[in-house]
Amino acid sequence: MKTLKVYAIFYLIFLYAPIFLLPLFAFNSSTIIAFPLESFTTEWFTQLLTLSEMHGALLNSLKIAVISALLATTLGIFAAMAVSRYSFPGQKGIMGFIMLPLVLPEIIVAVSLLIVILRIGLDTGAWSVIAGHTLICTPFAIAILQSAFAALDPALEEAAYDLGETPVSTFRLVTLPLVMPGIISALLISFTISMDEFIIAFFLTGADPTLPVYLFSMLRFPKLLPAVMALGTILVVLSILLITIAEYFRRRGAKRTGNDTGGFL
Amino acid sequence: MVDMTADTPLISLQNINKHYGDYHALRNINLDIRQGEFFSLLGPSGCGKTTLLRTIAGFEDYDTGYVTITGRDMRGVPANKRPTNMVFQSYAIFPHLSVIENVAFGLRKARMSKADKTQAAEAALEMVGLKGYGHRAAHALSGGQRQRVALARALVLKPKVLLLDEPLSALDRKMREQMQVELIKLQREVGITFILVTHDQEEALVMSDRIAVMFEGEIAQCDDPEVLYRNPKSKRVADFIGVMNFLPATVREEDGRYIATIAGLGETEISEAQCPGGVPVGAATVGFRPETLTLLYEGQSATHREAPAMIDEVVYYGDMTYYDVRFDGVDHPARISMRNIFGRDVLAVGTQARVNWSPGALVVFEQSA
Numbered sequence: 001m002k003t004l005k006v007y008a009i010f011y012l013i014f015l016y017a018p019i020f021l022l023p024l025f026a027f028n029s030s031t032i033i034a035f036p037l038e039s040f041t042t043e044w045f046t047q048l049l050t051l052s053e054m055h056g057a058l059l060n061s062l063k064i065a066v067i068s069a070l071l072a073t074t075l076g077i078f079a080a081m082a083v084s085r086y087s088f089p090g091q092k093g094i095m096g097f098i099m100l101p102l103v104l105p106e107i108i109v110a111v112s113l114l115i116v117i118l119r120i121g122l123d124t125g126a127w128s129v130i131a132g133h134t135l136i137c138t139p140f141a142i143a144i145l146q147s148a149f150a151a152l153d154p155a156l157e158e159a160a161y162d163l164g165e166t167p168v169s170t171f172r173l174v175t176l177p178l179v180m181p182g183i184i185s186a187l188l189i190s191f192t193i194s195m196d197e198f199i200i201a202f203f204l205t206g207a208d209p210t211l212p213v214y215l216f217s218m219l220r221f222p223k224l225l226p227a228v229m230a231l232g233t234i235l236v237v238l239s240i241l242l243i244t245i246a247e248y249f250r251r252r253g254a255k256r257t258g259n260d261t262g263g264f265l
Numbered sequence: 266m267v268d269m270t271a272d273t274p275l276i277s278l279q280n281i282n283k284h285y286g287d288y289h290a291l292r293n294i295n296l297d298i299r300q301g302e303f304f305s306l307l308g309p310s311g312c313g314k315t316t317l318l319r320t321i322a323g324f325e326d327y328d329t330g331y332v333t334i335t336g337r338d339m340r341g342v343p344a345n346k347r348p349t350n351m352v353f354q355s356y357a358i359f360p361h362l363s364v365i366e367n368v369a370f371g372l373r374k375a376r377m378s379k380a381d382k383t384q385a386a387e388a389a390l391e392m393v394g395l396k397g398y399g400h401r402a403a404h405a406l407s408g409g410q411r412q413r414v415a416l417a418r419a420l421v422l423k424p425k426v427l428l429l430d431e432p433l434s435a436l437d438r439k440m441r442e443q444m445q446v447e448l449i450k451l452q453r454e455v456g457i458t459f460i461l462v463t464h465d466q467e468e469a470l471v472m473s474d475r476i477a478v479m480f481e482g483e484i485a486q487c488d489d490p491e492v493l494y495r496n497p498k499s500k501r502v503a504d505f506i507g508v509m510n511f512l513p514a515t516v517r518e519e520d521g522r523y524i525a526t527i528a529g530l531g532e533t534e535i536s537e538a539q540c541p542g543g544v545p546v547g548a549a550t551v552g553f554r555p556e557t558l559t560l561l562y563e564g565q566s567a568t569h570r571e572a573p574a575m576i577d578e579v580v581y582y583g584d585m586t587y588y589d590v591r592f593d594g595v596d597h598p599a600r601i602s603m604r605n606i607f608g609r610d611v612l613a614v615g616t617q618a619r620v621n622w623s624p625g626a627l628v629v630f631e632q633s634a
Binding site for chain 1: 374
């Protein structure tokens with residue numbers, strides 16, 4: 001028992017220590033990333049404000065993440081409904097196929113997308129990153145939405161229909177409000193995944209880098225390293241915040257429909 | 266093909282057949298349901314009763330036949346355009362709406378002012394005994410309250426037919442009995458035809474004007490509760506409705522009269538009226554209800570016929586005692602129910618008793634039926 005406890009503690013330190021080091025060095029006044037720490041400073045955060053190239057990358061990333069999240073969630077709604085409301089031949093196989101990007105190495109997705117795009121004779125750019133991100137975000141959106149739709153009693157939709165609503169107004173008045181927490185949660189998770197994603201963006205981003213790609217390029221300049229730490233700190237905090245909000249909405253939805261299935265946290 | 270005349274039944278099902286793949290879910294259903302009737306579809310789970318209800322509601326398609334409501338053919342008419350409303354087994358109360366919003370949901374498209382809609386919803390809530398509950402959150406209600414909200418939500422639309430899918434099965438016994446009485450009262454009050462699906466024969470007997478007993482997608486018998494209880498058409502119906510004891514017998518014809526020799530009871534003449542499936546000359550099964558037999562105490566003599574029996578088991582219910590007795594030469598016990606009368610002892614297990622039975626209360630079935 002005791003060795004297991006020690007093991008678990010070491011495991012957690014191994015996982016999270018680097019992330020805790022990030023804010024530590026972000027607020028350290030030395031430009032060299034090493035112990036001992038010197039003094040407290042917020043200089044690196046103010047320095048971030050002056051890096052206009054970084055602002056472009058941030059905007060690019062936000063744009064890509066918002067569009068990818070919307071696309072992935074929309075596709076996710078259709079897929080989750082198809083799975084939970086209907087049964088058709090080949091359903092399991094098709095679903096497995098859609099969920100495949102979850103386990104596919106991103107480098108493979110990135111390289112093959114790049115080859116296809118170049119072969120067709122198109123230019124890479126924000127749109128190709130969006131395509132790649134939608135591909136990898138959709139399975140996450142489906143997983144979340146599937147649990148939201150599964151928790152929904154089909155009799156609720158039948159009841160609305162029985163009370164005179166059309167299939168479309170039933171979806172708007174009953175289905176949508178009840179799966180809304182799942183939709184918000186799927187949007188936030190997809191957004192976070194797209195924001196953080198590096199490999200696909202690195203290959204497909206073209207002339208306008210996304211934030212992670214820009215960060216990577218910054219590593220070549222030791223002078224900018226503390227600023228990278230500061231940016232990393234902001235990103236970690238934002239990611240945790242978004243995932244927490246996503247999970248809050250998912251749980252609230254599960255509580256309202258009375259059963260909790262799935263979810264990532 | 267159907268014209269609207271005064272004696273057209275409210276709902277008419279003609280020759281309905283439905284398959285799920287190879288499974289024959291509904292077999293030749295023919296049924297007329299009258300205006301203002303409290304009608305029950307009764308049967309074990311998987312007998313097709315819910316499928317039949319959903320067929321009337323418009324949620325299920327059927328392969329052959331006609332469903333007509335007020336003389337109008339319902340083929341191709343979807344659930345949202347039918348003059349029926351349903352109370353679902355899970356109640357299907359919209360959890361994101363308040364009680365009053367749930368009740369007024371179906372009025373959304375009605376041509377009336379907002380104030381009138383609210384008033385109609387309030388009136389419906391009052392009718393089901395939930396006055397003042399309008400602004401509560403729907404997901405915070407108890408099972409019995411959800412049931413009432415579901416009723417109010419369906420009744421506020423003044424449907425021609427209210428369909429109830431096992432509405433009481435999720436309630437505890439006390440609540441269920443209370444709701445049974447309330448539903449009967451409510452139905453009389455609003456005069457709307459109710460069609461209830463249930464697997465609980467007691468519930469069906471208590472509530473219905475008429476009951477259709479279903480087995481394996483087929484209607485086995487459709488009658489009012491008393492006829493169903495007293496004159497079941499088959500052994501299976503007899504067994505499903507209440508308790509019926511069965512004894513093996515042989516029937517022979519003698520000068521145009523029918524004589525049955527019943528194991529443990531002896532010989533008796535039976536009439537054709539006692540044989541719902543025709544007189545089964547030869548091997549037969551005789552059925553009788555527990556309350557048609559009485560145990561004779563010392564000094565009592567039989568009013569009809571008398572047979573010796575051994576008391577096998579005594580189940581005491583306070584107001585009633587159930588005795589399982591074994592007639593001479595019969596290897597399975599028969600149940601007798603006796604009202605407990607003050608000053609009369611409950612007989613003990615192992616007592617040799619005399620049983621008073623009346624030939625007129627017997628129902629004679631074919632042996633296999």
